[in-house]
Amino acid sequence: MHTLKRTKLAIFLGLLPSLIIYIGIAVVPIGLSLYYSLFNWDGITDKVFIGFDNFTKIFGDDIFWLSVKNNVIIMLTGLVGQIPLGLAIALLLNRSLKGASFFRTVSFLPVVISSVMVSLIWGMIYNTEYGFLNGFLGLIGLESWQRNWLGDPSWSMISLSVAYIWQNFGLYMIIFLAALQNIPAEVNEAAELDGSTGLHRVFRITVPMIRSTILVAVIYSISNSFRVFDLVQILTGGGPAHQTEVMTVYMYNAAFLSRQFGFGSAVSILILLFSLIVVSLVNKVGREKDA
Amino acid sequence: MKKGKTARVTMLSTLVAVMAFVSACGGGGNSEGNGGESGSGGGDQVTLTMMHPWTAPNPDNDVYKARIAAFEEANPGIKIEQDSVAAAQYKTKLFTQAAANNLADINVVWPGADLDPLVNGNLLHPLNDYMDNWDGLVREGSLVGYSKNDNQYAIPTKQNFVDIIYYNKELLAQAGHDTFPDTYEGFITMIQDLKAAGITPISLGNKEKWPLQSSYMSVLTQRFAGADFLQKVVDGEADFNDPQFVKAVAVIDELTKLEAFNVDANNMDSVQAQDYLIQGKAAMHISSATVDGRIRINNEEGDKFGIALFPAVEGGAGEPGIAAGVSQFGIAIKSELDQAKHDAALKFMEYFVSEDLYKDLTSVGIMIPADIEIPEDASPYLKEMMELTSKGSTPVFDAVIPTAAAKEFENGLQALTVGRGTPEGVAQDTQNALGQ
Incomplete structure (x- = not known):
């Protein structure tokens, strides 16, 4: 007992620095946001307590629900775009392929580039006048396919989603690649002996073997999708006419551009709630299957 | 043994350093402390x-x-x-x-x-x-x-002055206009003629959303609803649902429907829009007097460009010739x-x-x-600019209207440029945002 107690103390002491930092940069600000969300406050003059008025106002705002919808689109983009693409490329690269490490680096590159750069690059690709995409379409005689990719409300969200997939799939590829390499060779050999090859082996052997990794990737992808900000902010600023606004951009506009810090804090609390709900749902579903 | 001790000391000192860092952050992050040192000490x-x-x-x-x-x-x-x-x-x-x-x-x-x-x-x-x-x-x-x-x-x-219309004389001439129109009808006709001649009438860089609010609506509000309208709105003596103001907003709608702006207006900033004018890709650009430096004063081909103010509107409450100044x-x-x-x-x-x-x-x-x-x-060029703006000024929209309402207005205007919403709706939403 005596030793265990000492270990506990050591564990506590060891955790203390990171605990303090975590509380300081995560828990305290969340508490503060919750507090501010109950006020009408421009950040400078005195706060006026208004109870839950900010929240009722948010729930009555169509633009907020539009931003929620866009967040859901981004989330689905991550789930049906990034993860399958990451998995597919990981499967391709997980064999003796000439130049595999080169392709691995290339696929992972977008994750390392600062997302401001990524946004600027895609801004140039999508540019109507001199953009790469319209230029390419013009070159191959598909002028009729040229679009105002970011400015046309019916295309802007799709354009954003493509950029979002490109930016992040490499991360999932690396995660899956690591998991694939942990699959014992005997399993694959046994599968081969049993005559399982190709897609059959992928879905019957490989995917089940890395299930827990996929679950982690799914949860990460979802929570990531609620945090998306820089890409949208730089590519479209939430425009045109709020069509690409996500919750974080909505929050930023309210707090920092319209200077309604109380209102913005309320939005941030809702973002936290929404992502907690979705993540815990996924976690629950995933765990149930495990059991 | 010795190694263990060193490790422990290192860890302890790291811990102390981290604690000191964290408590310094918690201590209010007051820059006064740092600045004062160099000031007095x-x-x-x-x-x-x-x-x-x-x-x-x-x-x-x-x-x-x-x-x-x-x-x-x-x-x-x-x-x-x-x-x-x-x-x-x-x-x-x-x-x-x-x-x-x-x-x-x-x-x-x-x-x-x-x-x-x-x-x-x-x-x-x-x-x-x-x-x-x-x-x-x-x-x-x-x-x-x-x-x-x-x-x-x-x-x-x-x-x-935020609402100077810079125009390319050569492009206007190509569309059959040797002088800048002095009525709103003439202005619209000119835009139609420019369109017909295959020229983009106005370059707009509204990604940052302020140009339509500041450079367009400040003067449009004055021309249609009168110079003191914005102050009256703030004082509660008038409101944005006023039909004259709605007419002013409707100008943006009309220009959009005439396809007067470049298609990528909402994807570029105002500097890029200036470039469109300077490169001859558009016939007009509406921006501040400062931009004259780029367009004419420091431009070898500066004499290609003329300056004008928004023309008179029929039945408008404000007198023409006034610019929106700050x-x-x-x-x-x-x-x-x-x-x-x-x-x-x-x-x-x-x-x-x-x-x-x-x-x-x-x-x-x-x-x-x-x-x-x-x-x-x-x-x-400076003398010409001073002459143009010498007849008095009207306030800039967001210098009078509080930020939250001005931002709501900017979003509404941007929506109009992609064919969403109505001038009435934009006016109503702005009024609502003001009331909060």
Whole structure:
């Protein structure tokens, strides 16, 4: 007992620095946001307590629900775009392929580039006048396919989603690649002996073997999708006419551009709630299957 | 054994360092502490921080920065630590710093509705006692926007007009127009003719959303609803649902339906839109008088371009010939500076906002809010600009209308340009945002 107690103390002491930092940069600000969300406050003059008025106002705002919808689109983009693409490329690269490490680096590159750069690059690709995409379409005689990719409300969200997939799939590829390499060779050999090859082996052997990794990737992808900000902010600023606004951009506009810090804090609390709900749902579903 | 001990010591000292770091962060993050050290403790050396938006390629920005450098040279004991923030983000950063009570020692501020929160939060130092420096130099009228409750909080350094229409004479001639129209109907006809000639009538860079609000709606509001309409709205004597104001908003709708703007208007910033005009990709561009530096004064082909104001509208309440003006770039000192910094900041103000600055600005073709002799060799373009804007001015939209409503309005206007919403709806939403 005596030793265990000492270990506990050591564990506590060891955790203390990171605990303090975590509380300081995560828990305290969340508490503060919750507090501010109950006020009408421009950040400078005195706060006026208004109870839950900010929240009722948010729930009555169509633009907020539009931003929620866009967040859901981004989330689905991550789930049906990034993860399958990451998995597919990981499967391709997980064999003796000439130049595999080169392709691995290339696929992972977008994750390392600062997302401001990524946004600027895609801004140039999508540019109507001199953009790469319209230029390419013009070159191959598909002028009729040229679009105002970011400015046309019916295309802007799709354009954003493509950029979002490109930016992040490499991360999932690396995660899956690591998991694939942990699959014992005997399993694959046994599968081969049993005559399982190709897609059959992928879905019957490989995917089940890395299930827990996929679950982690799914949860990460979802929570990531609620945090998306820089890409949208730089590519479209939430425009045109709020069509690409996500919750974080909505929050930023309210707090920092319209200077309604109380209102913005309320939005941030809702973002936290929404992502907690979705993540815990996924976690629950995933765990149930495990059991 | 020994190794273990070293490891433990290292860990412990890391821990202490982390704790010290964290508690320092928790201690309020007050920059006063750091600044004070160099001010009082370090002998004569005083470091002042200054935040300004002078990053764009405009001639006035170079003048301002040169003036700061000259001050530092003349006062070796004072160092100005500059934080230059792109103009589009400047106000956001200013108010975020203000909210954290973390303003720079010297700030560039905007008048009217943008100054109010800073004054209400007691963040700026009144300059009443030092106004002798600028009496008789700076025009009374341009000081008004920077004064509140009988206190003067900043001195403007530049006179700007936000709604100058720059037009390419050659392109207009191609569409059969040798002069700029003086009625709204003529203006619309010209746009149709330009369209028919395959020329983009107006280049607009509305990604940052302020151009339509500031450069378009300030003057449109005046032409349709009258010069005092915005102030009346703020005072509750009028509201945005007024049919005349709705008509003003409807101009944006009409221009959109005529496809008067470049298609990528919402994806580019105002500097890119200026480039479209300069490169001959569009016939007109509506922007501030400052832009004249790029379009004409420092442009070899500057004489291709003419300037005009928005024409008269039939049945409008405001008189034509008036431009939407603002006394820009007020220089203000943060309140509650320690004595050494306060004195240094005042010294800077006296040096920076002076006749020499105004002369330098005039010589690069920038209008100023001061009465000084215009030198003979001043650019003829500057004289033309001064002539054009000499008939009086009307306030800029967001200098009068509080921020939340102005932002709502900007979003509504952007929606109109992609065919969403109606002028009535935009007016109603803006009124609602104002009421909050």
